[in-house]
Amino acid sequence: MNAPNAQRSMVEAVKVRKRFGRTEVLKGISLEVRPSEVMCLLGPSGSGKSTFLRCINHLERIDGGELWVDGELVGYREHGDKIYELRESEIARKRAEIGMVFQRFNLFPHLTAIENIALAPVRVRQTARDQAKDHARTLLAQVGLADRGDAYPAQLSGGQQQRVAIARALAMKPKLMLFDEPTSALDPELVGDVLAVMRKLAADGMTMIVVTHEIGFAREVADSLVFMDDGVVVESGAPAEVLDAPRHERTKAFLSKVL
């Protein structure tokens, strides 16, 4: 069993299925993300975008199909002809290579911004504490928050918190970044700062999968765009194609509401 383009693609999904109880949330998702590609997932809520994103770092276990990240099966190991489920520690190690940014930031409220960023490198990667904190300061500067290192999350605005969360994910030097509606919980005037950081990341060549409702961002930054509805990929292609000349009725209906 080999992934068709295992060497060339960063993420490869082949007919991925996922069910919660009786409802099937993902009904066979197939897509491919190449290294340094930025893919935006669009779609109405409940279409399975977030669930699919969470399958990629095994926060959710898939019930069918295959999911490959950087040439390796997610959550499983091949041995001869059989596949085995990975142990918890192995899953954790793989997760550490994939950064994730959440809609509700999920910063650790009992730690300062610097501590939030440096914690995983110190505890998971056994980086020296001073080195991790230095790196954390550099990352904070990159997201435009050099002077807020000692602030607790509650003392930061939503946009600042989300930028710290991005820095926290970057501290693990991930090969892939997943964004789950990173700007949906933000006041409109704070969205711009977060998108600017993401734009810079994309320009630096980070592979990114972004679940978003920011059509403008998708049009400008994404290399490819996937429209999902009801657990299936309805339409995908270059952003201009999908946004300006949607071929499917459902895509048209959705876009007419959000544009």
Add this chain to the structure above:
Amino acid sequence: MLTGVAMAMGVVLGVVLATMWLSPNPLVSGASWFYIWLFRGTPILVQILFWFYLAALYPHVSIGVPFGGPELFGGASKDLIPPVVAAIFGLGFNEGAYMAEIVRAGINSVDEGQEEAAKALGFSRIQTMRRIVLPQAMRVIIPPTGNETISMLKTSSLVSVIAYAELLYSAQIIFSRNYKTIELLVVASIWYLAFTTILTIGQYYLERYFARGSSRTPPPSRIEYVVRNVFKLRSPREEGGMLPETPHAPGEPGR
């Protein structure tokens, strides 16, 4: 002393049991459930007496290879479980069951997103618990733990039944000699109150420590008011001005 040791045992047991309870492994969580069922469901007095009289049931206990193998470690039960150990076991194992539920409530109070974020960063289950969930759960865990500690301080008087010389038992010995029953009970109560006060102050500072980073810092309490005024007598008006809502504590000069 007895309270401290039994409580420490209870807290450690509680954290372990609560973590076990929430484990995905049904065997592990089942063991935790059974422990809590057993130790919370039987009277603490029975448990204290159980450990004390274990010596009568099994005069000799040992750890060794079963079925005639060599004995590695053993001795007479009454030596291995003197009254103080029976008292600590009785109180500590019982407290563990109660603390487990308090800790579990604390863990459940932490937003699920926290665990998820930690997982996504590559933390193991234990690390997530230790570094992310428990420090946040402490805010919810501490007040009922303070309750438990104070309750334990007084429950520890139960061990007088196994002739362990704690405060109430000592008082009983004295008033059985000199018949000053009420006086000695009052003396014992004053001691209990004194210890309780110290514990309450300790709880306040612990709470404040674990509230760091929270937007809702605990409001200045009576204790803080007293402490501030005792240690900063120089500017009482300024301190009073900062805490307009706080009623003045007994013993403080009225406004």
